[in-house]
Every structure is written in C-alpha cells, then in structure tokens.
Amino acid sequence: MRLIALASLAFAVAAPALAASPFDGTWKGDTSSAKLPTKPDVILIKDGTYLCSSCVPVFKVKTDGAFHPVANHPYLDEASVKLVDARTVAETDRGKGKVAYTSLTRVSADGKSQTIEWTDVGPDGKTIKGTNTQVRVAPAPAGAHAASGSWRTTKVSNVSDAALTMMLTLTPTSFAMKTPAGYSFDAPLGGKPVPVVGDPSNVMAAVRKVDDRTVVETDTRAGEVINIYTYNALPDGKTIRVTSENRKQGTTTTYLLKRQ
Known part of the structure; x- marks a missing residue:
C-alpha cells in the first residue's frame, strides 16, 4: 500500500483557489x-519438502532450513523453510541476496486455526509487519506437518502503519x-x-x-x-x-x- 506529497492549492489574483479532489x-x-478472499491457501509439508500449490507461481523448497533457489518468482530468488516444531514453521525469502520477507506460522493446539506473523522489507529498507489469522478448510494429509492442508484467511491485524x-x-x-x-x-x-x-x-x-x-x-x-x-x-x-x-x-x- 502507498503515499504522495499533498499538492498545495494554487491561487491567482481575483480568481478562486483550485478545488481539491475528493481523493487528495x-x-x-x-x-x-x-x-x-475465500480462496484458500493450499500447503503440503511432508517428506522434507514445503509445497504451496495455490501460490502463483507454485512454490516448492526443502524444509532443511537452508536457502534453496526459487524460479520464476517476481520478488524472490531463494527461500529457506524450517520446521521449528510439530506446529510451527519459519520461512525467510531473499531477493538478490537481501531478505525480502519472513514469516512464522503457528498452528493452534486443536489444529483448526493458525496465525502467520510476517514481515516485509520495503525498497527503502523499512520493515513492515502484520499478522494473518487463518482457519482450516481442509485437513492435513496423513503424515504431513500440522501446517499442511487448506487455509482461509479470516483476519489481518497488527499491520504496521x-x-x-x-x-x-x-x-x-x-x-x-x-x-x-x-x-x-x-x-x-x-x-x-x-x-x-x-x-x-x-x-x-x-x-x-x-x-x-x-x-x-x-x-x-x-x-x-x-x-x-x-x-x-x-x-x-x-x-x-x-x-x-x-x-x-x-x-x-x-x-x-x-x-x-
């Protein structure tokens, strides 16, 4: 999301000021x-890999915590995914050698919801943060990490100004x-x-x-x-x-x- 310096109103002798638009x-x-959106995020974390099949482009890397190449993505070229524990996943994305995005996903004890605490780094290096709350709409496949399955975002909160x-x-x-x-x-x-x-x-x-x-x-x-x-x-x-x-x-x- 975005911002521009508000233009000053122009004045002329014996003429009215220019009216500001309703957008100014x-x-x-x-x-x-x-x-x-109601369209869910679809994630599979199993057998040492993380796959986001709903992502565009589709996103797949190993879950060993090391950085691995990501092809055809406009904002990143490598990513690291680490399984912190049975209900927590940490991700760090980099573009041209610089951290562009991080997230920490925590699945609730009952497995029905999760929160994603994220940070995004802007072009001026300023970090913005937020939290997405999601509810499960499809179960995790057998043997998969708890963060697997289909998730719909229901709330966005704690977002930086x-x-x-x-x-x-x-x-x-x-x-x-x-x-x-x-x-x-x-x-x-x-x-x-x-x-x-x-x-x-x-x-x-x-x-x-x-x-x-x-x-x-x-x-x-x-x-x-x-x-x-x-x-x-x-x-x-x-x-x-x-x-x-x-x-x-x-x-x-x-x-x-x-x-x-």
Missing part, C-alpha cells in the same frame, strides 16, 4: 473493514500516490503506464478516471495485468472504498481507506 489527502487502510498509509492526489490530468514504505507513482489519466517506484519486479501503473469519485489503476508486469485497483471516494468525504482484483491469484479484496 492522507489515508489509512482499515483492516477491520476488509472483505478477504507504513503498510496501511498512503497519500493520494488527483489533478485534471494525473493521479499520484505514495506510501511510507517507499512505493509511488504519478500517472497521467488515460495515458501510458508509468513505473511504480520502489517495486523491484518492474510493475507499471496505468490510471483512468471513471468519474469525479472513481479512479481505476491497472498494474502490469511485462504487459500482463497483475492487479486492478478501483478507488471510489464516498460522499462523506472521509472514506474511500478500494476493490483490489488480483488477476494472478484470481481473488478480490475490498477494504476502506479512512481520511487522516
């Missing part, structure tokens, strides 16, 4: 408002956003895609204005659509509804941004 300002995501906060600016010709985590873009409305600054996988953002309260951002990588974000500024002037379509995963998430 600092916003923070409300995790309690999120409607999360840097991951939730963004600043937006809409002008008659462009839409800009920036986050404290180091991601930003300033795209022409209806124009060619521009690079998302800070994204190591070369994501490009194109923006179109649907109406005065609706903006659509389409993110692509190498010409392929990755995500589509629809920003709808609600009439209260204090809320933006965001619909995020992950085209790679085939999932949709909605949440609210609150004006700060």
Whole structure:
C-alpha cells in the first residue's frame, strides 16, 4: 500500500483557489473493514519438502532450513523453510541476496486455526509487519506437518502503519500516490503506464478516471495485468472504498481507506 506529497492549492489574483479532489489527502487502510478472499491457501509439508500449490507461481523448497533457489518468482530468488516444531514453521525469502520477507506460522493446539506473523522489507529498507489469522478448510494429509492442508484467511491485524498509509492526489490530468514504505507513482489519466517506484519486479501503473469519485489503476508486469485497483471516494468525504482484483491469484479484496 502507498503515499504522495499533498499538492498545495494554487491561487491567482481575483480568481478562486483550485478545488481539491475528493481523493487528495492522507489515508489509512482499515483492516477491520476488509472483505478477504475465500480462496484458500493450499500447503503440503511432508517428506522434507514445503509445497504451496495455490501460490502463483507454485512454490516448492526443502524444509532443511537452508536457502534453496526459487524460479520464476517476481520478488524472490531463494527461500529457506524450517520446521521449528510439530506446529510451527519459519520461512525467510531473499531477493538478490537481501531478505525480502519472513514469516512464522503457528498452528493452534486443536489444529483448526493458525496465525502467520510476517514481515516485509520495503525498497527503502523499512520493515513492515502484520499478522494473518487463518482457519482450516481442509485437513492435513496423513503424515504431513500440522501446517499442511487448506487455509482461509479470516483476519489481518497488527499491520504496521507504513503498510496501511498512503497519500493520494488527483489533478485534471494525473493521479499520484505514495506510501511510507517507499512505493509511488504519478500517472497521467488515460495515458501510458508509468513505473511504480520502489517495486523491484518492474510493475507499471496505468490510471483512468471513471468519474469525479472513481479512479481505476491497472498494474502490469511485462504487459500482463497483475492487479486492478478501483478507488471510489464516498460522499462523506472521509472514506474511500478500494476493490483490489488480483488477476494472478484470481481473488478480490475490498477494504476502506479512512481520511487522516
């Protein structure tokens, strides 16, 4: 998630100030408002390997705690998975030699739920954190680690402000956003895609204005659509509804941004 410096209003002698758009300002995501995807994560940890068959691309490495190559992933090139105990799994991912992501998965004693405490490292080196709570929707296969099976995320909590906060600016010709985590873009409305600054996988953002309260951002990588974000500024002037379509995963998430 993202942020951009709020533009100052321009003034002219004997002329009114330019009106700010309903998007202009600092916003923070409300995790309690999120409607999360129902599509489950499907994991198999057995016979010395970790397999995420629901991941795009499919993710498979040994569980010996050493780093192993990961092919065709846009954000990492090697990963380490360690079985801490019968109900706990630790993962560390690296891209170009730098830690990009870590997680610690803890399965409940009854095996019906688990928490994933994660950290993500932004382009400026700032670490953001959060916790995902998941419920089991399919059992672990016989002989597999307790974290195996199908899991649906029901709650996201304890997320760092840097991951939730963004600043937006809409002008008659462009839409800009920036986050404290180091991601930003300033795209022409209806124009060619521009690079998302800070994204190591070369994501490009194109923006179109649907109406005065609706903006659509389409993110692509190498010409392929990755995500589509629809920003709808609600009439209260204090809320933006965001619909995020992950085209790679085939999932949709909605949440609210609150004006700060």
